[in-house]
Amino acid sequence: MMHTQIHVALMEKALWKEFDDHRNEMIITKIGRNLFPILEFAFKGLIEHQMYRIGITMEPTMINKLKFTAGRWEKLDILEDLIPTNEVFIVKSGRELLHRGLKLEKLKLTNSKDAVQKNDQMIRVQSMRQYIPILNIYEDLPNGAHMQIGKYKFTETKFIAVTAYQSEKVKNLKVQKNKFAQGFREGVKSVQPPAKRPTSTTSSQSSPDSTLSSESSSDGLKMASQELQYPQNTVPVVPSYPFQQIQNFQNFQSFQNFGNYQNQNFDPNLQYWTPQNPQYDFGNNYSNPYGYQWQF
DNA sequence: TCTGTTTCAAGCATATGTGTTAAT
DNA sequence: ATTAACACATATGCTTGAAACAGA
Numbered sequence: 001m002m003h004t005q006i007h008v009a010l011m012e013k014a015l016w017k018e019f020d021d022h023r024n025e026m027i028i029t030k031i032g033r034n035l036f037p038i039l040e041f042a043f044k045g046l047i048e049h050q051m052y053r054i055g056i057t058m059e060p061t062m063i064n065k066l067k068f069t070a071g072r073w074e075k076l077d078i079l080e081d082l083i084p085t086n087e088v089f090i091v092k093s094g095r096e097l098l099h100r101g102l103k104l105e106k107l108k109l110t111n112s113k114d115a116v117q118k119n120d121q122m123i124r125v126q127s128m129r130q131y132i133p134i135l136n137i138y139e140d141l142p143n144g145a146h147m148q149i150g151k152y153k154f155t156e157t158k159f160i161a162v163t164a165y166q167s168e169k170v171k172n173l174k175v176q177k178n179k180f181a182q183g184f185r186e187g188v189k190s191v192q193p194p195a196k197r198p199t200s201t202t203s204s205q206s207s208p209d210s211t212l213s214s215e216s217s218s219d220g221l222k223m224a225s226q227e228l229q230y231p232q233n234t235v236p237v238v239p240s241y242p243f244q245q246i247q248n249f250q251n252f253q254s255f256q257n258f259g260n261y262q263n264q265n266f267d268p269n270l271q272y273w274t275p276q277n278p279q280y281d282f283g284n285n286y287s288n289p290y291g292y293q294w295q296f
Numbered sequence: 297t298c299t300g301t302t303t304c305a306a307g308c309a310t311a312t313g314t315g316t317t318a319a320t
Numbered sequence: 321a322t323t324a325a326c327a328c329a330t331a332t333g334c335t336t337g338a339a340a341c342a343g344a
Contacts, residue, residue: 027315030323034313111322127321163322164315171315180314183328 004045008135008152011040011101015177016156022169023073024159032108032115032122036178039133039157040103046094053146054102055136057087058109058125061158065128068166082129087136088121109161125161132158 010016015037016024027033039056046052060082064075088107106121116122125131137150165171175181 036314175315178314180312180329182314182330184315 003047003149006046006137006150007044008137008150009042009044010154010157011042011103012037013154013156016154018177019170019173020156020158022173023167024157025162025165025167025170026109026159027165028109028111028125028127028161028163030110030112030115032110032112032119034106034108035104035159036174038103038105039107039135040101041135041152042101043094043097046098048093048095048098050094051140052092052094052097053138053140054090054092054097055087055134055138056090056104056107056123057134057136058085058123058131059134059153060085061130061132065126066130066160067128071167073160073166083124083126085131086116086122086124088123090121091140111161111163127161127163130158130160 019037026035062075063079063082065078065080066073067076068074090102090104092102104121108115108119108122110116110122110124111127113124116124132153132155135150135152136148137152138146138148141147160166165174175184
C-alpha cells in the first residue's frame with residue numbers, strides 16, 4: 001500500500017517543553033507509573049481504511065547512567081549494563097488515528113521485568129537513565145508480516161527515569177500541572193463541595209482550574225557536547241497518493257481530547273497541519289530545537 | 297386531577313492516579 | 321536508591337428520587 005507523506009505532531013508541546021526546560025523526570029515504579037505529561041499525537045497522511053500498528057518504545061539517549069548531586073545532573077563514567085527496552089503496540093485504523101489522534105493515557109513505565117508481562121502498555125526502563133519516546137508506525141501486510149513505514153521522536157519528550165523526584169522544580173511543576181496531584185498544591189483549596197441537590201431546575205457548577213504560576217528559572221545547567229548521535233531511523237515513505245486526506249476544522253474541533261491545536265501548528269486557513277519547523281515538528285531526524293545540547 | 301412511566305443529575309461506592317513519608 | 325503505606329485527588333458506574341411527561 002502506497003502512502004502520501006505521513007506527518008506526526010506532538011500534542012501539548014508547550015507543556016512538554018516546559019518540563020524539558022527543567023530536565024524532565026518520570027517516576028517509575030514496580031507496578032508501573034503513568035507518564036506526565038501524557039504522550040499524545042496527531043496524524044496526517046494516513047489512509048482511512050488501512051489498519052496501522054503503532055509501536056511505542058523508549059530509546060536511551062546515551063550509554064551513561066546519571067546521578068543528581070548538588071542540584072544538577074551529572075553523567076557517570078561507570079558504564080552499567082543497558083537493558084533493551086520493550087515496545088508497546090497499539091492497532092488502530094487510519095480513520096481513527098486521523099480523526100482522534102492517539103493519546104497514550106494507559107502507557108506506564110516500570111523498572112520491573114514482571115510488570116511488563118502483566119500489562120500490555122508497560123515499558124521497562126532503568127532508573128537514572130535518560131530516554132526519549134519513540135513512535136513507530138507499521139503497516140500490516142497481507143502475509144501477516146509488518147512493515148515499518150515511519151519512526152518519529154520529539155526531543156522535548158525526553159526524560160530521566162527516577163524512582164523519586166530529584167529536581168524540586170520538576171516536582172513542583174508536576175504538582176502544578178497534573179490534576180491528580182491537586183492535593184499537594186499550596187494555597188489552593190480543595191474543590192468546592194458539591195452543591196446540595198437543587199429543588200428546582202439544574203445548575204451546572206464548573207470548578208475553576210486555578211493553577212499556580214510557576215517560578216521560572218533554569219536549573220543551572222550548562223551546555224556542552226557529547227550526546228549520542230541518533231541513528232538514521234526513517235523508512236522512506238513514497239508520496240504516490242494525491243494529498244487529499246486533509247482534516248477540516250470541524251473535525252478537529254469536534255474531538256475534545258485533541259488538546260490545544262492552536263499551539264500545535266494547526267493552520268485553519270490551510271485546513272491542515274503544517275509544521276512551523278518541519279525538522280522539529282514532523283521530521284524523522286532528531287534535531288535539537290534549542291541549538292545546544294545538554295551537559296552532564 | 298390522578299396514576300404510571302421516563303428522564304436526569306445528585307449521591308454513593310468503587311477503582312485508580314498523585315506526591316509524601318518513613319523505613320530499608 | 322527503592323519500596324510500601326498513606327492522604328488526598330479524579331473517573332466511572334450504579335442507585336435514587338424528584339421533576340417532567342403521557343395517558344386516562
